[in-house]
Amino acid sequence: MKKAQLEKILKRYDYQDSDLLAILQDVQTQENYLPRKTLEEVAERLAIPLARVYKLATFYRTFSLTPRGRHLINVCLGTACHVRGATMVLERLKRDLGVKAGGTTKDLRFTLDTVRCIGCCSLGPVVVINEEIFGKLNQEKAAKLLKEYN
């Protein structure tokens, strides 16, 4: 992240270290991950220990310390989706993308992750890509979905 961009974010929060969480969220949104160098700059500009920034950055699942893909795929592995074959869908996506759960494709197109029930069990198996929900999936349908994103 460019220095000026970070400065803009920090300014938005008046350089208050009590807003560290919100600051990290803004960095994550803009960069799709938290670059080490940016975290070091955050610590320096707010005059707080890097250990504190790192503690927070590693605590929340929304943060990632490595680059995430442009599109985030979440496969629901909640009980309802599970009994309807969610693991088959997950296995297929893993195979097609060549990544493990939690992994990111080399071209940074996709990050594949799993969740536990997103609350629309009757649609299971469910997959969420970015903010959009896709239900009643099977292996073929899931594989086809990927083509819609680049």
Place this chain on the structure above:
Amino acid sequence: MADKEMVRFAIDGQEVEAEKGTMLLPVALEYGFEIPHLCYHEAVSPYGACRLCLVEVTKRGRTRLTTSCNYPVDEGIDVTTDSEDIQRARRMILELLLARAPHSERIKKLAYEAGIKETRFSLMDVGDCILCGLCERVCREVVGADAISFISRGDKRDVGPPFADPIACIACGACVYICPTDCIKMEERGDERTIVKWNRTLKMQECKSCGKPFAPLFQLNWIIDKVNLPKDFYDLCPVCRAGR
């Protein structure tokens, strides 16, 4: 400022007195009650991580199990330190701790005293760390170096320097000293000191008089900076300085 408000309450039937709001564990220890504890140290703030210091507190007719290291005392509470329920809970906690820190002499001893011969849980490969957080608290609150912290959460929770880079560690050894399971090792070889767990090695200052290395240079400069001492303050080791 208002006068200190003293409160009176009972521990195992004995009447005790303490300043309102102080934590129960130190009060009980001062009165000579024995409550096992691992993550409490009077030099740092309480954290309630190990759960070992459980007691029963009855307040307004209601009794509950609670950790004593972070329970502020209040007028009229009734504390029990060693009931059946407490012992049962403690034994379970000790078995769990034993699975994390099977080599820790202190935990082995506590477990032995509680009548535990071995743990039913599978041993974990976490280098005997029980995540009590004493090291990161002493580094932040006492040393002020803020070199280490908790990392991640859930089953990935760990403690260490950010990005595994101990750049802020001054190798003072406070965490080595305070760790209840003895899992932070310190080695001194020639004029170098290493904090093994954090992978930090620093050169030590040699005493200008007797020639013995006595403390990491980086640490001394850090203290000189922080407290504004004269630059030559640490030319001599404490022994030689005292003998002058």
